[in-house]
Every structure is written in C-alpha cells, then in structure tokens.
Amino acid sequence: MRRCRPLRFAAALLWSASIALIAACSHAPSPRTPPPESSAMTDSREHGRFLSRELVLDHGVVHRYQVFVPSLKAGGERPALIVFLHGSGERGDDNRKQVEVGLGPIIRERMDDFPAIVVFPQMHTDQIDADRFAGTALKILDRAQAEFNADPKRIVLTGLSMGGYASYELALMQPDRFAAVVPICGGYDPPKAYDAERIAALGGALDLDAAAHKLRGIPFWIFHGAQDDVVPPHYSRDMSAALKRAGADVRYTEFPDADHNSWDPAYATTELWPWVFAQHRP
Secondary structure, three states: OOEEOOOOOHHHHHHHHHHHHHHHHOOOOOOOOOOOEOOOOOOOOOOOEEEEEEEEOHHHOEEEEEEEEOOHHHHOOOOEEEEEEOOHHHOOOOOOHHHOOOHHHHHHHOOOOOOEEEEEEOOOOOOOOHHHHHHHHHHHHHHHHHHOOOOOOOEEEEEEOHHHHHHHHHHHHOOOOOOEEEEEOOOOOOOOOOOHHHHHHOOOOOOHHHHHHHHOOOOEEEEEEOOOOOOOOHHHHHHHHHHHHOOOOEEEEEEOOOOOOOHHHHHOOOOHHHHHHHEEOO
16 A cells, blocks of 8 residues: 655655746747756756666667756655656657656756756657657666666656556556556557466556556546647546546646647646655655
8 A cells, every 4th residue: 555655855845836827927938948958967966957878679779868966955865766758749869858848847947956966857749659768768767876876765657648548557567566547538448358478568468457456556647628629638547437437546727728749738737746745665
C-alpha cells in the first residue's frame, strides 16, 4: 500500500502557491530556451540548473535528454525525481523542444525553488509509438537516477499527449517503481493479440481492466480537456473508471473549456504539487 507523508521541503509549498500565475504566463510566446549546461554535476548546488546528457543505445543510436537538478536548499541531499514525457510535436534531436512545452517553462520560472530532479527525454522524429518512447525513457531514467542520486522511493511519472500514453506504458513496464503517475490528455492503447513482444513488456495487459489491475498500487491523477479533438476525453475517462474498479487511488480532473492543451491548466492546479511531493513508496 502506498503512503503519503508531509512535504519534506518547505520550498514546495511556496512554489506550489505561485504555480498558477506562472503557468498562466506560459501561454504567451517566450524567448528561445537557453542551452543547458553540459558540464558534469558538481558538489555545488547553490542554484537549480538544467544539464544536457545523451545515452547511446543499440546500434549506436544516440538519445539526448535534459535533466533539471534542484538547488540543495530546495531538493535536499536525495531529491525526488520526476520523469516528463513530451508530446509528438516536441520530437527531434535538438534537445530543446521537450523543455519548451509543459513542465519545463514552469520550472524555469522558479529554478531555485523547484524541489525535484526532472528528467526530460527527447524522442527522435521518426519515433511515433508510445511503447518505443516508454522503453527508451526507462533506460534514460535508469541512467539519471544513478547519476543524480535520486530517492528511489519518490519517482513520479508524468506526460502529455503522446507522453500521456507513454506514461501508462512505462508504469506497466515497472509498476513497482513509481510513487505516482500524472497522465495528461493521453490514454491506454492495449497491445494487439499478435504483438507478443509488447504484450510481454506490458505484463499481459490486453485491455483497460487488465492494465488497471496491474497499476492499482500506484496513485494516479489524470487530466484531460473536455473539448479535446485530438485525443478525445473518453480515453482518460475510461482509464480513470477502470482504475477505480481495480481499487486504485485515482483522481480525475476534466477541464470543461480546455482543448488538447490541458497540460497548462493541469500543471497550474495548485493542489497537484503538494500531492505529488507527498507521494512515497513504502
């Protein structure tokens, strides 16, 4: 059974109190994101900062990603870790687009206050499948967790659109790893009966109820826009209902006036952040 505990970091309360205003400002165009630092992490963590990393996988394929490392004051010696999975529009190899939509702009406004490590994988343009995204993100998570000394009991997964789909897939791959999952404008796409490799990776979750049964031990907060015509909201409604049937701790928020961009109001939900930072695996 999962446990929630009081916030470890006083900074998280201050940060969450101002998050709505920051997210509201993120609708406006912003200057191009400055490049992340590429130097190795040092013992000095006076300020939060973004670092650039890359991981070479099979056949020499290079995947670039960014990692936000919190200040020592905000994050403590062993911070929580959040994995952010971007949407299809942020694919590429520039290692920038994935931090310019969703969670990245919000963190950049309060870099010295945000209390968690955040990992931002970027998928290549030719990668369109949530399962491939999830598999690559899992390898990047392994590397970042080890390098940055993250608390293994406080790993939180969130994603939007394509990344929302991938968040379910990644959670199914390792359901005992995550303290909480926050999917936004996504859904679960069950594997086809002939796709033995994907069925095995997802633990045999051939439908929503089977997936929910495997995920029932993870707290979920699901978000969607009622006017979404890219990923219809019934995908989130159906998954929320399946999780409830399985006995999971699940919250579902649907914004009546939001279209596909439900990530701005989701990340602006003030109650979300105390909830996220309170999640802790036993």
